[in-house]
Amino acid sequence: MHAYVYSNRNVYLSLCPARAWYQAAQRFTGDIGSKLYGVSGHCVMIGFADLLPMTDGDLATMTFLQDVVDIMLGYIVKSFDRSTKVIDFQYPNELLQMNNWELSDEPETLDDVLVNCRATLEYAVKTAHPRYFNQLSTGLDMVGLAADWLTSTANTNIFTVVLLPFCSLGGAISNMYAMLLARFKMFPEVKERGMASLPRLAAFTSEHSHFSIKKGAAALGIGTESVICVKVDERGKMIPSDLERRIVDAKQRGLVPFFVSATAGTTVYGAFDPLIAIADICRKHGVWMHVDGAWGGSLLMSRKHRWKLNGVERANSMTWNPHKMMSVPLQCSALLVREEGLMQKCNQMQASYLFQEDKQYDVSYDTGDKAIQCGRHVDIFKLWLMWRAKGTVGFEAQIDKCLELSEYLYDKIKDREGYEMVFNGKPQHTNVCFWYLPPAIRCMEDGEERRRRLHKVAPIIKARMMEYGTTMVSYQPQGNKVNFFRMVISNPAATFEDINFLIEEIERLGQDL
Amino acid sequence: MHAYVYSNRNVYLSLCPARAWYQAAQRFTGDIGSKLYGVSGHCVMIGFADLLPMTDGDLATMTFLQDVVDIMLGYIVKSFDRSTKVIDFQYPNELLQMNNWELSDEPETLDDVLVNCRATLEYAVKTAHPRYFNQLSTGLDMVGLAADWLTSTANTNIFTVVLLPFCSLGGAISNMYAMLLARFKMFPEVKERGMASLPRLAAFTSEHSHFSIKKGAAALGIGTESVICVKVDERGKMIPSDLERRIVDAKQRGLVPFFVSATAGTTVYGAFDPLIAIADICRKHGVWMHVDGAWGGSLLMSRKHRWKLNGVERANSMTWNPHKMMSVPLQCSALLVREEGLMQKCNQMQASYLFQEDKQYDVSYDTGDKAIQCGRHVDIFKLWLMWRAKGTVGFEAQIDKCLELSEYLYDKIKDREGYEMVFNGKPQHTNVCFWYLPPAIRCMEDGEERRRRLHKVAPIIKARMMEYGTTMVSYQPQGNKVNFFRMVISNPAATFEDINFLIEEIERLGQDL
Known part of the structure; x- marks a missing residue:
């Protein structure tokens, strides 16, 4: 048959x-x-x-x-x-x-x-559903998917001959690598002799930065106490004067500032730290400047929005996750490092059985000895193939559309009855943070009881969304702010109608609370 | 149409x-x-x-x-x-x-x-070709491939709700994690206060172990000098008495031994360190026992060969890469940890926006906060689906066959003219290490000139193999031994004929050297 x-x-x-x-x-x-x-x-x-x-x-x-x-x-x-x-x-x-x-x-x-x-x-x-808004990485790109299938089929290792000028790494590991490089650059002896041979170090990042900075410090033997949190303004951006004050203060306490991680697109507010001012401070104090652009880095593809990263060109390193804003299938994360050869010097162990120098080709194309890992899945092919299929203009259009949608949502709810924005002003990224107040809470007086009730609203609505399966959006508390919705849009499948649907759904599921 | x-x-x-x-x-x-x-x-x-x-x-x-x-x-x-x-x-x-x-x-x-x-x-x-013997991970499993395609298609993140009792990690990162856990277990304060608050540490591993142990020590701020190399016997196995001597010696020098990494299946010789004796020493001195079974761990699936890992049941942690000996598509690497909850305590940072404790389901199924990484590709589904399709007996048969093939190769060349074994005796894993001596070298007297010429033989034969594209096998020097071939068999597609072909091909391509 x-x-x-x-x-x-x-x-x-x-x-x-x-x-x-x-x-x-x-x-x-x-x-x-x-x-x-x-x-x-x-x-x-x-x-x-x-x-x-x-x-x-x-x-x-x-x-x-x-x-x-x-x-x-x-x-x-x-x-x-x-x-x-x-x-x-x-x-x-x-x-x-x-x-x-x-x-x-x-x-x-x-x-x-x-x-x-x-x-x-x-x-x-x-995660490809047009009404799935739950995470930074949403959407399913057909060319990226095809590339991932192909990568699995080829089933080759990444450690020899790949042809791109940066190192692709897994997720939050990129930020840890950046910290590793900064430490090695300032104290190359750490590789052999360990932290015992070093003075006490200090790293700086904003209080809204990703938790991977602290995780990295714990893993690298620097310790989370050495990560000093810099204050943010009401929009979630690092305050440069507070950064400088803390650097000076750390020096006076005998610590050695070695690393500043600025964030381009924070996880919750989508804020962009002021990179130019931060670069000035880093240069003045001789500190490595890293930019965690895991979420916001992709805005560099957009002529309309790339100004938000002005100053990134002065960074020593940058994390960028094309799997977030650009719908590259999970995972695809890159660390870009300014100084050529540093990655290699920092991580190479010269395992002769792997990286023979008597190979018949130019071994400078091999990437294996640059990274901590050895056998690794090839994450970069899908980005390359998608870029071929879309061109830079394709990625740009995709990103611009997501930002347009988030502006649409912001405009729609900022003065709508029953909504309160977590911070004022148009979001810089696609993050729109807001509370939905059911009628019963709207008329309550401000105070502990109102806060306590409001704190429960988002979790209940979210649970109902999941049970009905109609849409998904994330929520969390931040500092002294009770649970609020954090809407993010990275799914190229989303439309204005899907935004309208989300609002209606929140109201439908939350009005009785 | x-x-x-x-x-x-x-x-x-x-x-x-x-x-x-x-x-x-x-x-x-x-x-x-x-x-x-x-x-x-x-x-x-x-x-x-x-x-x-x-x-x-x-x-x-x-x-x-x-x-x-x-x-x-x-x-x-x-x-x-x-x-x-x-x-x-x-x-x-x-x-x-x-x-x-x-x-x-x-x-x-x-x-x-x-x-x-x-x-x-x-x-x-x-890498699926029946005559590709170049790396530890070869072969392409059809069920594993299907599972990997499916994983890409689902494109979900690993950080919430996976249902297996261990953490899947990327390649050599598993060994680094084990070291991280051992350090945290002995000195929990390191997480906040860093290495500055600790005495000088000492880790122990054999001189034939994988370079990831040193890389890990460099990254974690312990320093490569703190990794003390233990002598191996002529078969590449760690000598327990030398391990104990070095632990005692380190203590006398004021260092604190915290970590022993025994290897189950070394990269080059395929040697299994004597785990029972090592476990005794670790218990006696209160040191964390890790087993790097990245390559050899899969022998636990074989009733015939699992005795080689006797003693592993006493380890505190074990690395196991099903993507090597079991043909799971790259990458699939696991760290098994004895103490429940330790991984979590060591790595958690409690990012409230990710791991809400007011979720409506039992959050103990979530794995995200256990690892350093956040967004990660799901590597475990393919192992699970393959296991379903093959059953334990299927994996066992696959592994037994590879070992049978390597024994066949060993028997065939150990007394054959023109071959010299790098170490005597039947290999414990599928690694067969040997020199091929072209006729012109066979008649030379032992000495520097002969060594110099022999050192070049394997690289030239390998280069010719690649140019003809007929087969691929790895080579490297080790210690004072000049370049030799390291044959490994992990490809379920390989047969006795393919082994015969390899021998003929080496002789065809090398006889004029």
């Missing part, structure tokens, strides 16, 4: 109508895959042992992988469909009962594996 | 014969894809903007992704075909000219993107 095309031992699967319609019919009845291998006339109980590298495993492999692809294609189309749920929420203990999670001695059939695949996607949060 | 099946807004692509045969015909002429979008009658110059989330982008998306899948399926079948090259080797500067790498302002068409995809796979090293 199959038609297969053979060419020089390369098999290309093409489906004859009988099979195609059979599959389609099975899908309509929801009985996908369970009898899929029966119709081929080969074997109903086909298993992994029938796949490549088994001799003549081509056919079974093609059929199995094509089935997986069909499941994924169905999921993708569904993800973008507003009439589907953002999440089919199940409590973890329920989830445990909905899929067969058991690992056993004996193999399962491929049919069972396909059942697992389907169940996994069924209960996954649809 | 297309037949599409619509169901409740879910589109499933099924190809009508006209298109299927048209594609097949194009493939025969090598003109794959370049006119693919022309035949649909829609638009020849289709681009990323026509894909989802564009309204009605379903069709273009399906067609594009199916084309990518076809490219991958062709590549997969080719990868397992012994008549194809392991690598179509090009020098990096040549590679630069063979693909259009330019990133430009304007987008490329999807046709161009497909050309890029094809070119990328064409020049990739085929």
Whole structure:
């Protein structure tokens, strides 16, 4: 019942109508895959042992992988469909009962594996859904996805010959690397002799910065107490005069300031620290200037918004996560370092079995000895392929649209009854932070009781959103501010209508609170 | 010319014969894809903007992704075909000219993107090829691959609700984490106060251990000088009496021993350190025992070979990379930690915007605050799905077969003319280390000149292998031993014939040297 095309031992699967319609019919009845291998006339109980590298495993492999692809294609189309749920929420203990999670001695059939695949996607949060606003990284880019599939298929390691002039790293590790480099630059002896040979160091970052700065300091043996928090203004931007005051103060206490991490796009407020003023202070005091642009760095792709990062060109290093604002599939995070060769000097151990200098090609293309990790997934191909497909103008349009949407949301709710903004003024990034006040709270007097009640509103609305599966948006407290919604927009699928929907949904789910 | 099946807004692509045969015909002429979008009658110059989330982008998306899948399926079948090259080797500067790498302002068409995809796979090293023996991680598992595609498609972050009782990390980072935990366990104050508050520490590992232990010590502010190298026997195993001597010696010099990293499967010799004796010493001196089982840990899946890790059950932590010996697609690396809750205590920073304690479900399932990283690719799903498909017995059979092949190689060359083993006795893992001596060197007297010539043999043979693309095997020097071949077998596709082929190929390419 199959038609297969053979060419020089390369098999290309093409489906004859009988099979195609059979599959389609099975899908309509929801009985996908369970009898899929029966119709081929080969074997109903086909298993992994029938796949490549088994001799003549081509056919079974093609059929199995094509089935997986069909499941994924169905999921993708569904993800973008507003009439589907953002999440089919199940409590973890329920989830445990909905899929067969058991690992056993004996193999399962491929049919069972396909059942697992389907169940996994069924209960996954649809991060590509146009109404999923819950995280900084949302959306699913089709070219990026294709590139990620290809990367898995090539299954090559990143440690030799990659062709881009920076190092790609995992998430918050980039900020830790920057701190590592700054310390090594000032005290190269730390590599061999450790922190015991150094004076007490001091690092500086704003009180709204990402927690990875403190995590990095703990891991690197610097200690979280050596991370000095600089005050922010009411918009969440670092106050340069407070930075300088604290640097001077640290010096007077005998500490050695070695690292300032400015944030371009804070996680909650989306604030951009004033980089020019910070660069001046760093130069004056001889301190390494790092810019954590994990979230905001992508605005450099936009001619309209890149001014927000003015001064970044003077930084010693910068973190940039294209997987956040640019919809590159997780994960894709880069650390850009100004001084060439420093990364290598800091991390190389010259393992002769890996990085032979008698290779027949120019080993300066190899990246392995620059990083702490050895075998690593190739995260950079998807960014490159997306860039090819979109061009810089494509990324720019995508980013500009997200910012336009967030401005639309801001304009819509800033004077709307029942809303209060967490900070005043147009957001600099797509972060819109606000409280929704149900009617019963609106008329209450300001005070502890009102705060206590308001604190519970966002969590309840969020829980209801997840149970209905209609939309998802994040919330959190910050300092002495009770729980508020933090809307972020990074999903290219989102439209003005989706913003309208979010507002209606918040009001629908929260009006009785 | 297309037949599409619509169901409740879910589109499933099924190809009508006209298109299927048209594609097949194009493939025969090598003109794959370049006119693919022309035949649909829609638009020849289709681009990323026509894909989802564009309204009605379903069709273009399906067609594009199916084309990518076809490219991958062709590549997969080719990868397992012994008549194809392991690598179509090009020098990096040549590679630069063979693909259009330019990133430009304007987008490329999807046709161009497909050309890029094809070119990328064409020049990739085929790590799944049955004659690729170059690295610890080889082979391409079809279920693992399907799981990785699925993971990319779900594109969810790992930081909330995963259901496995350990933390998955990137490569050598696992060893660094173990060191971080050991330090925190002994001196919890290091998290806040840094290394300045601590006495000088000492870590111990064998001189054949992985360089990540030293890299970790450098990064954590401990310093590479504090990593004390323990002697190994002629088989590359740590000598326990030397470990104890050095621990006692370090104490006498005022250092505080806090960490021993034993290796289960060294990178070059494949040696297993004697874990029981090491566990006794660690207990006696109150030192954290870590087992770096990145390469050898998978032998625990084999009833025949697991005795080599006897004693591991007494370790405080263990690194295990299923992406090496078990063919899980890159990357999949785990750190197993005995003490529950320690990972969390060591790394948590309680970022309220991420890990709200007022979530409506049991947050103990969330893993985010246990790790240094935040947004991370989900590496564990592919291991789980493969385990389901193979059962423990499937992994066991795969591992036993690789060890059988390496024993076959060892038996074949140990007394063969022109070969010298780097160490005597049957290898414990799949590592077989040997010199090939071309006839001209065999008759030379032992001495500096012979060593100098032998040192060049492996690099030249390897370079020729890569140019012919017939097979790939690694080489390196170790200590005062000149360059030798290090054969490793982790590819389930390899057979006895492939081992025979390797020997013939080495002799064919090396006899004139």
